[in-house]
Amino acid sequence: MAIGFIKKIFSFGKDAVEEKPVPPQEVAPEVREEAPIPPSVPSGDLPFKGGEQRATEPAAKGDLATSAEESVRADDLAASPEWAAPESETSSEDASESTAPAADATVGVADESAPPPISPPVGEMPGRAEGGEAASERSALLGEAPPPPSVPSGHLPHKGKEQEEAEAAALDDGAAAWEAEAGAHERAASPEAITQDAPELAAPETEATREAPDARADVVANETVSANNESAPLSVSPLVGEMPGRAEGAETPGGLPAAPAPSLPTGFATADKRPKEEAPAAEPKLNWYQRLRRGLARTSSQLTGQIASLFTKRKLDEATLQDLEDLLIQADLGVETAMRITDTLASERYGKDVSGEDVSRIMAGEITKVLAPVARPLELDLSHKPHVILVVGVNGTGKTTTIGKLAAKLSGAGLKVMLAAGDTFRAAAIEQLKIWAERTKSDIVSSKLGADAAGLAYEAFQLAREKKSDVLIIDTAGRLQNKAELMAELEKIVRVLGKLDPDAPHTVLQTLDATTGQNALQQVEIFRNVAGVSGLIMTKLDGTARGGILVAISAKHKLPVYFIGVGEGIDDLEPFEAKDFAEAIAGVAAA
Numbered sequence: 001m002a003i004g005f006i007k008k009i010f011s012f013g014k015d016a017v018e019e020k021p022v023p024p025q026e027v028a029p030e031v032r033e034e035a036p037i038p039p040s041v042p043s044g045d046l047p048f049k050g051g052e053q054r055a056t057e058p059a060a061k062g063d064l065a066t067s068a069e070e071s072v073r074a075d076d077l078a079a080s081p082e083w084a085a086p087e088s089e090t091s092s093e094d095a096s097e098s099t100a101p102a103a104d105a106t107v108g109v110a111d112e113s114a115p116p117p118i119s120p121p122v123g124e125m126p127g128r129a130e131g132g133e134a135a136s137e138r139s140a141l142l143g144e145a146p147p148p149p150s151v152p153s154g155h156l157p158h159k160g161k162e163q164e165e166a167e168a169a170a171l172d173d174g175a176a177a178w179e180a181e182a183g184a185h186e187r188a189a190s191p192e193a194i195t196q197d198a199p200e201l202a203a204p205e206t207e208a209t210r211e212a213p214d215a216r217a218d219v220v221a222n223e224t225v226s227a228n229n230e231s232a233p234l235s236v237s238p239l240v241g242e243m244p245g246r247a248e249g250a251e252t253p254g255g256l257p258a259a260p261a262p263s264l265p266t267g268f269a270t271a272d273k274r275p276k277e278e279a280p281a282a283e284p285k286l287n288w289y290q291r292l293r294r295g296l297a298r299t300s301s302q303l304t305g306q307i308a309s310l311f312t313k314r315k316l317d318e319a320t321l322q323d324l325e326d327l328l329i330q331a332d333l334g335v336e337t338a339m340r341i342t343d344t345l346a347s348e349r350y351g352k353d354v355s356g357e358d359v360s361r362i363m364a365g366e367i368t369k370v371l372a373p374v375a376r377p378l379e380l381d382l383s384h385k386p387h388v389i390l391v392v393g394v395n396g397t398g399k400t401t402t403i404g405k406l407a408a409k410l411s412g413a414g415l416k417v418m419l420a421a422g423d424t425f426r427a428a429a430i431e432q433l434k435i436w437a438e439r440t441k442s443d444i445v446s447s448k449l450g451a452d453a454a455g456l457a458y459e460a461f462q463l464a465r466e467k468k469s470d471v472l473i474i475d476t477a478g479r480l481q482n483k484a485e486l487m488a489e490l491e492k493i494v495r496v497l498g499k500l501d502p503d504a505p506h507t508v509l510q511t512l513d514a515t516t517g518q519n520a521l522q523q524v525e526i527f528r529n530v531a532g533v534s535g536l537i538m539t540k541l542d543g544t545a546r547g548g549i550l551v552a553i554s555a556k557h558k559l560p561v562y563f564i565g566v567g568e569g570i571d572d573l574e575p576f577e578a579k580d581f582a583e584a585i586a587g588v589a590a591a
């Protein structure tokens, strides 16, 4: 039997060589196409997984997208304005007259309605030539290279023994290729990757599109915004056991029959001494306060460490007070607060022994005094229908994410919320806001990339009135590096809103990234002058935050600080509490 089996192996290999002139590396892609694909990408809290990301997914997946469904999806994407070539002046004008429901929403709608593509079992694939056409059509649309001509179409339906042999041999290659794909897929999850991987998808801004006068906004009711983008599986491959000629466990990855496990005689026992890989323990989810403390730990541990070494066996004198003041200024707390702390310390302990804990306690107290007056709730005047909130800030400081979190709180409390995608510079920002609108059951007003943001804000205000929304939150683009343009745009937005209601916008919120330090002080100066900022939200306090700057900003500008961002999730926005924040910075244990 053993000889017969060896013969069989030899003759298999021989047949394969004789009957199959295609070299193994040309067969490998076929196997990769059939390799199991995970049913969905973990969504986590990643806010963007819009149509554009999925436009890059097929590109990253390369030859995986051969089914008719994917071809349809490619058509849909190509038809969507975000993916279209930059607008010409004429097309921009046409768009400005359009009052039809948002054309850009078709991305989501098409995605939503498309049934999850299911790959037919291998061997039943109807005419791979069709799939090949679909793939090449899609390739043409997305500018991809066509599949290598060496992969014969129609090869799969007649899957003979030699192909199974080749598949088995290429299984390892397939697995490696899958890992590479998974990497590409992960990269495609970030909007940055979208533009890096497929720059043609990020329609560049043109003069014509920027200047589009009074671009008519498209209202998209929340139910039409792309849904379930994250959950739609890309395709489902048949289970191993269902693959023709592939009984589970029948073969080793090398293509040889699996050897039966030997049974040991009595008196023996099997011992596997190989180290077992232990799954890493899942990190426990911290609550917001723990995340705040962890975020501020760098500031506080650095500060408390330096203070402790400053006050070792030293009576409080002028020189020590000066050194302490320098340390506090270096921690971004600002000259004013640093002096408050040193003055209080001097009045309590001058000429006496001072411990690091004494200093931390006094520091926490003085910081609380600075922050308490600015820790205020965001007041909504609901006699305005809607109360208009304009959100401003440098790009990347968390405007869009914060809008989503605010919308979640408000709509969760039963208020009717409308969002306006006024960051018309970035396709990803529009998509991101649409997803937040869907998640928070808010209405959304969006326009095309490059449309006039002030026109959109005006339009949104009118529509929010018509729809009797309680709150309208308007997102804006932030570009500090281009101040003149930024000022002009923000001023124009404020001006046009004022035409509909002299008190509007009723709140101008600025987001500040807690990891930026001193630069945030400057940002408040600029946006306050340009847009009349009336309150602040500090984001990313769960990161390696430099929270001291909020103390300096509060001391200088005395603007209300409504909330703090402590994560990327929908619930990671907390009302600002002066004492919590002060104790976290000073490294004082919570009472």
Ligand SMILES: Nc1nc2c(ncn2[C@@H]2O[C@H](COP(=O)(O)OP(=O)(O)OP(=O)(O)O)[C@@H](O)[C@H]2O)c(=O)[nH]1
Residues within 6 Å of the ligand: 047, 393, 394, 395, 396, 397, 398, 399, 400, 401, 402, 423, 426, 429, 476, 477, 478, 539, 540, 541, 542, 543, 564, 565, 566, 567, 568, 572
């Ligand atoms: N860790 C953490 N990340 C946050 C927080 N708020 C926002 N982010 C992340 O910061 C990044 C930028 O946030 P966005 O909301 O896109 O910022 P933006 O100001 O709208 O950016 P532009 O649209 O470029 O102007 C995203 O990856 C967010 O998930 C926060 O409180 N904590």
